[in-house]
Amino acid sequence: MPKDTSIKSVLIIGSGPIIIGQACEFDYSGTQASRSLREEGIEVTILNPNPATIMTDPMTADNVYLLPLTIESVEQILKEQKIDAVLPTMGGQSALNLAIECGEVGIWERYNCRLIGVDLEAIELAENRELFRKHMEEIGLKCAPAMIANSFLEGMEAAQEIGFPLVIRPSYTLGGFGGGFCFDEEDYPEMLRRGLDASPTHEVLIDKAVLGWKEFELELLRDAADNVVIICTVENFDPMGIHTGDSITVAPAMTLSDTAYQEMRDQAILAMRSMGNFAGGCNIQFSQNPETEELIVIEINPRVSRSSALASKATGYPIAKIAAKLALGYRLDELKNQVTKTTSAYFEPTLDYVIVKIPRWNFNKFPGADHRLGLQMKSVGEVMGIGRNFLEALQKACQSLENGRAGLGSDFKEWIKTDDILHRLENVSEDRIFRLKDALRLGVPRKTIQKLTKIDPWFINQIKRLVDIESEVMKFNVPEDLPEEFFRQLKELGYSDIQIAYLLRVDEQAVTKQRYKLGIRRVYKMVDTCAAEFKSDTPYFYSTFDGENESIPSDKKKIIVLGSGPNRIGQGIEFDYCCVHGLKAVHEAGYESIMVNCNPETVSTDFDTADKLYFEPVFWEHLWEIIELEKPEGIIVQLGGQTALKLADELTKRGVKIIGSSYDALDLAEDRGRFSNLLKELDIPYPNFGTAKDADEALDVAHRVKYPVLVRPSYVLGGQDMRIVINDAELERHVLSIFKKAPDDEVLVDHFLDRAKEAEIDAICDGDEVHIMGIMEHIEPAGIHSGDSSAVLPTYSLSVATVNTMREYAEKLAFALKIKGLLNVQFAIKTDKETGEDKVYVIEANPRASRTTPFIAKAYKVPYLNIATKVMLGTHKLKDFTINPQPSGYAIKVPVFSFNKFPNVDKQLGPEMKSTGEAIRFVKDMTDPFFRELDRNRSQYLTR
């Protein structure tokens, strides 16, 4: 069945703002789908209100609608564009829900618009757990015993029938929201009630809990001729009981025999073919009884899902890209493998490496949150490590997490109290993998660990290998004593030099020096979908310690763009957006663009975004070897958030050129003392502040700068541990809690400008000229983290004089900091009670891409990141560009929260950022009801 030529224009629905359970993986799938359709000459229209996405960029689609995911928005699009078909499977559950709603009110019919790549009956079947279970049983597959309850009474009866432990799953909710395990009758009534409330249809499914069974996920592609291939099989390190989004996962499956795997494959294909009629990607989860290898089907997602992005990065097979073509009617056998370019797309990728995904949690942003992992997804991002064995992949994933770990343990962060460790093994939280190793190190028997965690013995045995080998390492005194073979083995198992140094009680440089002397260096292998069976030129590499290096540097001039690692609160998709544009600009400027990142959800780690991709931890040791191999002209650190920026110091020390603003400029802006001196010199007002090394000093500073004060650790991301305090007692308590976490740190104590307005400017400076990209005024008063504030572009209540002062300060700062590239300046504007005059204070300056850069680019339809990157590179000056912003009324950046994942958490906003995503909203003027609603909320903050 070749392509359906009647489809000339397609609408792709995005997933909206980032929330837990639906993150930037859907930007990746939407972007891939759009590119894939455009390759076919199809006009693509995108609906997605998330301004930080690549899919909503003019370079991705023909028409972009940054509108809320509502029926009204869809109708507006259908009126304005001639849309032949809608592809709703790329934007997660949100997109599907909207497509279903539109179908219910008859919009698709009215506008003569088809749904492609989807079968609504299949969706309904997959979503309605009771129907699903019956259907699976009809086709001969098993599901966990389950009953449905629409009332409290029915729920109580079901529990009696099924017995404990059991699982409560509310129907039609996202990421397992409102569900949970229940082990006994005591907790049951309350949990049942909560589950019923969470479901929009007031319906819960009560399942028998198959705790401890092994969990597997298969990613499939299905075409209109019902050809099905399995793209990737993923094994969960964490057995049943923990949401897959919160599980450490491994591909390929490590502990499946062919017999067991083929049984799973057969069942997956049978299930898929029985679920209506659609062409595209889908995902199926199985649980396997480790004793009998009996399988039960957990769930099916007949659409591109979170794990499709991971599977694409894990195998090199671009699932969304192919799925989009299948939706047009192509058969798999008619398409080419996008990586080898010569072989067929109808095949099953094979891996000659192992990948490990570890989720990234952000519990510290949600004080009071229940840290225990379960049915409900709580992680905010993820990393993927690639290696030639499981342990290397696992340790690389740990090094990618950016939580201060240097690998799986052996890095000063180990726990030593057996009781605490055992407790954590049973009460699973974000650190279980680390505690598991701690337990092995302390000699807890593997059997005990297995009993507590139900983790497959294979994984436990592997981690035990690390413990055994570490005790060998500790027999040596200095790196020079390590036999070469042994040293090599350590590196092959993924140990960083920091870990080896820790074990030898020497410093890292000593280890690295000896390693280089022995010539134990990284080589790079290609991810090519086919285990090297066929030749492939796809520039997608990972490092390992093995024989042959496949990454041969070209003789072109190269620029490396550093990515931002795992998504977390305060550093998310917006930096992926920046990196993607940076890479494109670097390429356009005539350089080879090289990406280094470890986040599998992103567009920047797609194999055809950069000229060359290193899927590696953004970790010094890994980065440095890439630099040594590629010898780039320089590194761009301005686009990857704090992660990238904080590597600038070391890069500069080693003589590597930082593209754009120098390290000194970055340091000047980051170092509170230096920065304040600069402001003083420039005659720019700033809130009084001081630094303190202990609580006594902090009190002195507070009295000097006057309460209320803003207290925070000296290095912060997203306002971590930042608090406003109004008296000595509060100050003391908070300062002590900071020092408890980081005893050697300093605290910053700023006078807090109460009832001030907050505003910010994003600008580009080329050394000669400053271009103000946008001036935003926050609706919420100062004191609410800028990431959690609604920012209005342009300003709406500030006087012309005030805005001019802000401009002037931003320009002064840009020159004084010698900015080459991007600058974000945050202001507080306080009205003098007596004179009624506004005074502008500079609160901070960020010499890098900010959270709002993509927002402004979208609101004004200007490729600011492209311009900024070329300015950084020095290939262009601002005067080389005709910048023509196209404002339409006001654009509001609206923060979006995922509080429903953390029922017991304080939802009060403050200096610490809590939002997970954002939406853009255009309003004509200040009479808009949406704006007025936000503005009303402002007064609530002021009177608080």
Add this chain to the structure above:
Amino acid sequence: MSDQRAILLLADGTTYHGKAAGKIGTTIGEICFNTGMTGYQEIFTDPSYFGQLLVATNAHIGNYGISDSEIESDSVKIAGLICKNFTVPYSRQQAQSSIQEYFEKEGVVGISDVDTRAIVRHIRDKGAMNAIISSENFDLEDLKQQLGAAPNMEGLELSSRVTTKEAYTMGDPNASIKIAVLDLGTKKNILRNFLSRDCYVKVFPARAGIEEINAFGADGLFISNGPGDPGAMDYAVHTAQAMLAEDKPMFGICLGHQILARAVGIPTYKMHNGHRGINHPVFNLLTGKSEITSQNHGFGVSPEEIEKNLDIVEVTHRNLNDDTIEGIRILGKPAFSVQYHPEASPGPHDAAYLFDQFVDSIKERMNGGVRD
């Protein structure tokens, strides 16, 4: 895990240093690679691998141990194993031993901790060649000499080495369908597929004469997979020709497919490095559907010669990657064959319909509805 070293020497002089895996010793064979991520034990025991040094591209080999039931013949048939991580501690309730115990028991020599990907890239470009693994002898000159004395796979007849010595039967003698299997090195799962379709099977040695086979009074004739060069198996070709003359439903797999092709005058050739894995895409020209197949062959049926003989054979299946011949039907005869392995084991079950097709054609014929 062994810390004893081992060496791999290729016929073109390339050497790789690694660690000993399995039995300590020396072994010679033709080096080939398999890209499957599951099913190592089925591969080790597949008679078609007789005389081959197997490079397993999967990162770990041994994770789920060794199970007595997952064998394709009664012993390990590969000449030796080359892998990245030879993983001894295993996890599977159904398994009885570790890969190390198994290799020691079966006397299999292997090498691990070598850059298998580099080896694959090497033989992908240079083509299949002989190689030697040793974990006891590190004298390169001596190894080269031993390697030089080893015969080349091209022109090598190996079925005689793996076929059954005596004919034997399987299944219910009263079953309605009788199938004669010419055993050129058959995998057990082919026989299991017949048994599960209510057939009574008699397995004949490779060099069994047509009279002996006919004496069984089979309803259907089958030529199995097996090792070696089909070009060196005139005896089997003659048997196949005699079988064809019987006008009974006939089915060939892998080597059996090549022999059937030769029986109607289509020659075979040695491929650059063959197909070995469980992810090979095959297009069924008769149905327009595709199937993911298990493959293991280093020789193929000549496409050019088929083009010239389209009055004798029809191509039914093609490989979607390289367009090679994957299945044929003999015109005017109820005979067909495929280059790949519908019995899977290891691999996907997508092509199991071919067994149904064969058995159905027998039934049809028995019911008098001969089609041709």
